[in-house]
Amino acid sequence: MGLEELSITQAILDRFWEKLKEGISSDVAVVGGGPAGLVASYYLAKDGWKVSLFERRLSLGGGIWGGGMMFNEIVVQEGGREVLEELGIRTFPYGEGYWTADAVEVASGLCHQAVRAGVRVFNLVRVEDVVVRQDRVIGLVINWTAVGMASLHIDPLTTRSRYVLDATGHEAEVVRLLEGRVELSLPSGKVKGEAPLWSERGEAAVLENTREVYPGVFVAGMAANAVFGSHRMGPIFGGMLLSGRRAAELISGRLRDGEG
Ligand code: 48F
Helix, strand or coil: CCCCHHHHHHHHHHHHHHHHHHHCEEEEEEECCCHHHHHHHHHHHHCCCCEEEEECCCCCCCCCCCCECCECEEEECHHHHHHHHHCCCCCEECCCCCEEEEHHHHHHHHHHHHHHHCCEEEECEEEEEEEEECCEEEEEEEEEHHHHHCCCCCCCEECEEEEEEECCHHHCHHHHHHECCECCCCCCCCCCCCECCCHHHHHHHHHHCCEEEECCEEECCHHHHHHHCCECCCCECHHHHHHHHHHHHHHHHHHHCCCC
16 A cells, blocks of 8 residues: 555644643643653653643753763763663763763653653643633643744643643743742742852752742752752753652642642
8 A cells, every 4th residue: 555645644633633632731731841851751650640741942851962061971970870770771880979871862761751651742832821820820821932933923822730840941931930920939039040050059959949839830950940049050960850850759749639
């Protein structure tokens, strides 16, 4: 039997439509497919929750691919190594307390594991706002990244979820959308922005900063440090991976308790 172009088109449309219809309502909507968002999505899906991941770029992986200054290797410490090994990604010892991993293996491995665990990924989709009801975020406002790039005057669509995870990296975009419009549970009520690079302190702080900052909204990864004014840490990724896992544990706990 020969190939029929219309069948190829229909297959793509049908399958994507199923994914989109399912994905617009979820237990957890993860914003940002960097290391923190991918790891959180993986563990949440593995726990049986319905997870949608929105990433504005074509490819997932965030800052992993570029390693440090385009040298595509990353460094992790003991905790981060554990997460990578758990996900079947190889690490290589480098002196005491450090391990390296190939950035391409890390990025592709995390994507693979997340999707295989059941995460529905929507790349090329930018989260441009949130839906708030009775002092709680209950969904996202989404549009194609290309719409914004072309400055097209096209209205977005909305999603529903019990929890949202801001894993948008340095920009902390979801929390910034809330800032000034609702009362955030932050020390000054405001996003502080990250402090200068200090690997040790940044890595220690990111786990502490992984928490709920507004009803229904958790923050993880570099976004967590940006929100609480902690240090950036450079191309060491253990904190990002552990923060993603921690966010998944916290959100899973809430969902299990029937909250949200
Ligand atoms: O920046 P990113 O990798 O954040 P992360 O998971 O990890 C940070 C490290 O990469 C690195 C570091 C190492 O220690 O400091 O910087 O915290 O991934 C964030 C992802 O979110 C996407 C963005 O394209 C990137 O892939 N993103 C940001 N804003 C939006 C978004 C948005 N509004 N909608 C959808 N995706």
